[in-house]
Amino acid sequence: MLGKKHIDYVIVGQGLAGSAVALQLLKRQKKILVIDRPCANSSSRVAAGLFNPVTGRNLVKTWMADQLFPYFQKFYQAAEALTRQKFFHQMPLYRPFGSIEEQNEWMAKSADPIYQGYVREIYTHPTHKNVKDVFGGLMLNQCGYLDTIPYLEAVRTFIKSNALFLEESLDDDLLEIGENSIRYKGHEASNLIFCQGIESNQWFKWVPILPLKGETIRIESHRSENIIINRGVYAVPVNQKGTWRVGATYSLTDNVKDITDQARAELTSKMDELVSFPYTVVDQEWGIRPTTHDRKPVLGQHPEHKVLYIFNGLGPKGVSLAPYFSEILVQSIENHQSLNKEVNIERYKLLYWSPSTRI
Ligand SMILES: Cc1cc2nc3c(=O)[nH]c(=O)nc-3n(C[C@H](O)[C@H](O)[C@H](O)COP(=O)(O)OP(=O)(O)OC[C@H]3O[C@@H](n4cnc5c(N)ncnc54)[C@H](O)[C@@H]3O)c2cc1C
Incomplete structure (x- = not known):
């Protein structure tokens, strides 16, 4: 039974990862609740926001540049149009x-x-x-470069006018996880996506960030x-x-x-x-x-609690990775599309998860 306050998704964290997921879901008319505790030193706020397709000591084309670059250019330009703010600078x-x-x-x-x-x-x-x-x-x-603070602020304002937003720390102890939904402070949601950056939670602490x-x-x-x-x-x-x-x-x-x-x-x-x-x-x-060890993002479903997801491990390239992989994650949840092995949380499940690490 869906309660009165039923929503589709709870997103924990509104850095580059959570912001991209939120925009993807709002584009699909989903009802969302974002929970984010402001933190001046969060990675997304400190980042210079640079994007560059040829990087590294050996100066080679960066991983998946041909897919990621056209995708995020459109994504941030659409976000500028949506929020009527300027934060995406190409040079x-x-x-x-x-x-x-x-x-x-x-x-x-x-x-x-x-x-x-x-x-x-x-x-x-x-x-x-x-x-x-x-x-x-x-x-x-x-x-x-993406001017990250104006971007995060613009997305935050947009979420506040079009969805639910709690400016606080998620209290793990108040989160009730059922088979088909989660409950948190009177809200019931079909899915919850953790986008917490370096912070962890009791369900995904086995994922080595x-x-x-x-x-x-x-x-x-x-x-x-x-x-x-x-x-x-x-x-x-x-x-x-x-x-x-x-x-x-x-x-x-x-x-x-x-x-x-x-x-x-x-x-x-x-x-x-x-x-x-x-x-x-x-x-x-x-x-x-x-x-992450392999420098690839980590996304996907919890091995046991099928309503819980993670989107993390953006490393030094959050600006270019977050838009494309947030779409991939949302598609995998909404359309049951399988995730590419390189980014799938499954690669850590075999190594680090066992029933004894579960909550
Ligand atoms: C010095 C520096 C320079 C960088 N330069 C670049 C660059 O030029 N280009 C680039 O692409 N990337 C750069 N990065 C990397 C980029 O910042 C990261 O890839 C990206 O910010 C990660 O985003 P995130 O959303 O996963 O994590 P975060 O930015 O850490 O966001 C997580 C959010 O979740 C919130 N949160 C956590 N736990 C809870 C909880 N329990 N309840 C509520 N909220 C919670 C946090 O407060 C935060 O707001 C840089 C990073 C640093 C540190």
Whole structure:
């Protein structure tokens, strides 16, 4: 029997993961309740929001770029139209070459069809007055950044006007889980999706989400650009007045829940190798990315409680992963479509779940 206050979904957490799931469900006219406890240092709020299709030390096309990039571009533009706010900024990314060998390698690689649409131009000589680019560099398309705080705020306001929102921490002890529904504080729902980032809950605590700490700095200078600069660190111009976000550090071992001098020194040292202008550090932030051993998101249904789901493990690429995989998760629940092995929670079930870990 469905109660008076019956809804379709409860979503716990409104970071990049929960926001994307909420928008997917509202698009399908589902009745939802979002529960989120505001947290200034949540990964999504601290993120510089960068997206870049060619990444890593070896500079290769990122996993599933051909599917993810067109999808999230449409997704965030639709979210801007829906919320009437601007937060999605597309701009080229310039990466100076470190050597003549790297320059030659990219001259050859840029002709490869797999990079078509991503490489805008190869420069063989110093080109940018603000960048240390003695060997020239690579200008990439389909890059930019999501201004995450305005995005999260806009989605939050939209949810509040079109659905139910509880600004508080979920109390696990008050959650009643039945065979076909859950109950929480007088609400009854058909499904619940946990999108809690680094936080856990008693039902999914066996899923190994690894904390990957990151820090960023904000700098002020007299130089502005309409491009992102990246090598060792990224420098994202956040306005035309010379303010930049610079990041990020990566640490699986630093568990200090605060900013550190060490991270600041690392970022300024890499920034000094990259740019040719003076600047002042005006702010520093920290956050913890929810990541996984295989660097793939984790989504799917609880092995025993079929009304519970998880969407997590977005790691350092939440901006590009959340839109596409929230759609995949919602389709799997609504249309009973099977999930790709690479992202399916099943890959952890065999390793870590047993009836003794269940609640
Ligand atoms: C320094 C740094 C830089 C980064 N830069 C980038 C970047 O440039 N590009 C990019 O794509 N990604 C970047 N990331 C990664 C990105 O931030 C993450 O992939 C993404 O934010 C993860 O989103 P999430 O929604 O899973 O988790 P979170 O952002 O942690 O959101 C979880 C939400 O759930 C809430 N919550 C948890 N437990 C409960 C509970 N019991 N009750 C109620 N609410 C709860 C939390 O308060 C939070 O609001 C960066 C991360 C860091 C730390």
